[in-house]
Amino acid sequence: MLVNEAKSFRELCRENGIAVTHQRQVLYEVMKTMHGHPSPEEVYAQVKKRVPAISLATVYKNIHLFVESGVFREVSMHHGSLRVEMNDESHHHMVCSKCKAITDIGEKELGLVSKQDRLPSGFLVERYAVDVIGICAKCQQA
Amino acid sequence: MLVNEAKSFRELCRENGIAVTHQRQVLYEVMKTMHGHPSPEEVYAQVKKRVPAISLATVYKNIHLFVESGVFREVSMHHGSLRVEMNDESHHHMVCSKCKAITDIGEKELGLVSKQDRLPSGFLVERYAVDVIGICAKCQQA
């Protein structure tokens, strides 16, 4: 397991022409295991447990690097700071307009999405990111 | 014209129980005329032309107020700071992953969107916000 993960991370780095450092490896592993949409500060707090000397600047630099490389994605901010998520499966978000909670929803459950790969102005489509804005079950009761 | 706009702004304020101040009125009018997805700083710069003494803090406070009231909407941030847009017509965004340019696209041209008003977990849908991520025509040539 660990061997595989390490290996694929090495490959990822090679593909993107970046060096495999201890900090990067831990950062990557930690982020893979984090659910939701962590902010850099939250990621930093987690990584610090394993690499106490790591700097917040390093976390920022590498998150940007990962986002540029397509390893992770930047996510819409109905919060207040940079958020990321992993590239895993294709899913979208339900955002509660009362409590601001963000919940994932799969492409199937969402039930929409056509597949044009080109839009009017010649825009080449890579993917769709859908935010469903509404009221979550919990807030409806209040 | 001006009378009408002023009137509807007054109504908007009454509906939301907020006072009609000169600053707010100008802020509202300026934002209505701004295209794209202005940041608070950009809005501030514009409003300052008409109300030189206005403070950035006031701009922030009122943008939040407008967003809470549903006059404007907060927009996903593939930029770096708070962005808003007006509630006018139903449209979505095409975001170029190269140059980060955001272009509006109408609901019709987009060609997707189903109309379920309730999703699996009991989530009550208010609206969909779709970002199409891809490459704009300009960047495809490079």
Add this chain to the structure above:
DNA sequence: ATGCCTGCAAATATTTTGCAACTGC
């Protein structure tokens, strides 16, 4: 050996807050 990376500290940028004076209702 070389150039990419790191940590640190300082610089920037962004957003919020406290408060006294002022204004709409």
Add this chain to the structure above:
DNA sequence: GCAGTTGCAAAATATTTGCAGGCAT
């Protein structure tokens, strides 16, 4: 007049950058 609003300045947050030393390749 009272409550809500403004401007200012300072604080709090968030993010970026320069640089000297260290590590991956």
